[in-house]
Amino acid sequence: MAVNVPGLISIIVFYLLILLVGLWAARRTRQKEGKASSEHVMLAGRNIGAFVGIFTMTATWVGGGFINGTSEYIVKDGFVWCQAPFGYSVALALGGYFFASKMRSQGYITMLDPLSRKYGERMGGLLFIPALLGEIFWSAAILSALGASLSVILDLDSTISIIVSACIAVFYTLFGGLYSVAYTDVVQLICIFVGLWISIPFAFTHKAVGDITVNATANWVKELDPVYIGLYLDSYLLLIFGGIPWQVYFQRVLSASTVRNARILSYAAGVGCIIMSIPSILIGAIATVTDWNQTDYAGTVPIPDEDMNLILPLVLQYLTPQAVAFVGLGSVSAAVMSSADSSVLSASAMFSRNVYKLVFRQKASEREILWVMRITIFVVGILATVMGITVKSIYTLWFLCSDLVFVVLFPQLFCVVYLSWTNTYGSLIGYILGLFFRLAGGEAVLNIPVLIKYPYYNDADGQLFPFKTLSMIISLTSVLVFSFVTNYLFKNEILPKKADIFKCIVNRDDVGKPRKEYNEQIEMSPPDENSGKMNPTFAYSNDDIQGKAHAN
Incomplete structure (x- = not known):
């Protein structure tokens, strides 16, 4: 079949929207701050306010994998097994309560900073490995979701769409760092919320769709088989505690304008995750009561397990008008790019600071660190793209994201903080x-x-x-x-x-x-509870050290 030209044009419009917002944020940053340091690129000058902060913190987990994966598992195993939105929501709340204040008040730059400082730079480099794999798996899940969507609605080769999307995300991240990431996150969530909610009424009223409230327990809510209770609890604990020790999360925490904001953003994002999952849950429920033989769908009925990752784009394609489908697909595409940039920036920040600078080049200049970050963004983008093309199940990748982080990083972070x-x-x-x-x-x-x-x-x-x-x-x-x-x-x-x-x-x-790479002594006075800001005094012995707190 030929590529759907009107649909392709609509996707290009959404891509350009995200790209332009990202480049605008990068230009605004340069005009406001002048020549950026590596720390400024990583943390946006620790000046992310409440409005943008809530959006970008929510977007930590709400991306293409979140949207497509939720619908996939509603159909595949039922609402009872749709654990990720709720598990990550609790993770954000716990992260805000137990870790956000402690990490933000110390002025760290990456999640690995306290680990490198406590256990040594080489141990910090070793802990970078599971953190890196987590970010790559997460980016791959996001890109895989996009490839699935575009292949269904536009008849566009999924490999090409994944590569193009990854290239765009990497491009504006190179110029704007966290500022570009944060502002595109605002556009992302608006696109998702508006795009998917527009499609739901059309899907509900399609002639092939039944009543989701009839036999809901059997169709899409389903029950938990007692045999799988151990696996069920394991998955929830993995999502909750494995959802905390992520650089992509702490990047937002550490960029918050105040200590108090770091906590508030986490709590608000936890609520945001649940709200943003509702459209995907409804779309999955709609798919379970759809007679696909009454639609133009020409595939196997019932839809086989290997195609369950296509549920959301299938609903958009065959149960909504073409124009509505394009809007919905555009929202998913925007979400994918704006989430992929977060992961590649997080991985590059950890590598350039906690591996390259602290392990190999303690005297590296700011210019050198910035170039290492840029190169790493390309490398991580390539790795995530390859995995996104080769691995099929979005939701499986979603769980793999947290596996090593849960097992290896959470105990380490808990110990070093408490x-x-x-x-x-x-x-x-x-x-x-x-x-x-x-x-x-x-x-x-x-x-x-x-x-x-x-x-x-x-x-x-x-x-x-x-x-x-x-x-x-x-x-x-x-x-x-x-x-x-x-x-x-x-x-x-x-x-x-x-x-x-x-x-x-x-x-x-x-x-x-502290070890010699952290020889600056940071003396913190108690936080101002009214503003949430710290009142730091500094005495540095090495100007290259970036682990300093910031007065806001």
Whole structure:
């Protein structure tokens, strides 16, 4: 079939809208701030206000994968298994309550900063790996969703659409950094909300669509089989706690204009996630009561599992007028680009600062760091594009996003924020053991074989025991136990000082002080509860250090 020219034109219009907003934000930034530093590009000068902040924080999770994946699972397994919107909503609320204030008040630049400062730069570089994979998986899910949508409605090759979309997102991110990301997020959420809600009345009133309230339990709400309770709880815990330690989230937290705003943005975004999931839930419910034989749909009926990721674009294409379908598709396309930019910027920020600068080039200039960021944006964009083209299930990618982050990063972040006595030995052992037990459970999507068959395992369903949560608990326990043991052994001189090879307990030049790359001493006065701002005083020993707090 030929490409749908009117639809292609409408998509180009949406693409240009996002691109122009991104470039406008970049130009506005340069005019206002002059020559940008790497920190300014990463955090938008820590000047994101409440209005833009709520939009960009909500867009942390609301993207193409969120929109398409929610509809996919309403049809595939029912509302009872539509966990991601609610799990991530709780994650944002908990992140705001337990982590936002502590991270923002310390003036960190990336999520990995406290980890690098506490456990060492090389350990911070090691922790970058699961953070990077999470961002790539998330970007791939977003791009995969777009390819599915365009292939259905426009008969456009999904590979081409994914590549073009990724290129546009990368292009304006290079120029505007977080400012461009934040302002395009505003457009993204407006497009999603308006575009999908416009399509729903038309879909509801189509002659092929039945009443979603009739036999709802059997059609789209469904019930939870007790056999899968362990898997169900595992998935929710993964989404809730695995939804916190993300650079794409903390980038918004750390860019908030005040400490108080950092908390408020998190709470508001949690509510926003639920609100933004409603159109996708309704579209999925509509698809379950549709007689596809009464439409122009020429595919297999009932729709096979491998095509469930196409549910949302199929509803737009066959149950709404063509013009409405184009508006709905445009909203998804805008969401995809505006979400992909966040992930590539987050990954590049962590690499350029926590790996390149702190591990390899402590004396790197600002110009050098900026160029490393730009190169990394290209590399991450390419990796996400390749995975988005090759992996089929959007929702599977969505869960994979949080797997390694949940098992490896959450215990580390929790310990470094709340437990000052943990050390590098515990961090490394916890990292290794958590990763081992998670990978030993297997992962069919990545062709990782099952090494450990946890309780209730069977060949048909796979792992039914909450082994991901178990792996996280093993990781957390390992950090605590090995930190306690090594602290005891070294401080009581049971082990000689020279055995402290990581130089994190007794064999340090300045025991109890930050490492040399963080030698600036930041003295924080208590936060002003009326404004939420910190009142910092500084005494730097190295001008290259970027881990300083900002007076707002």
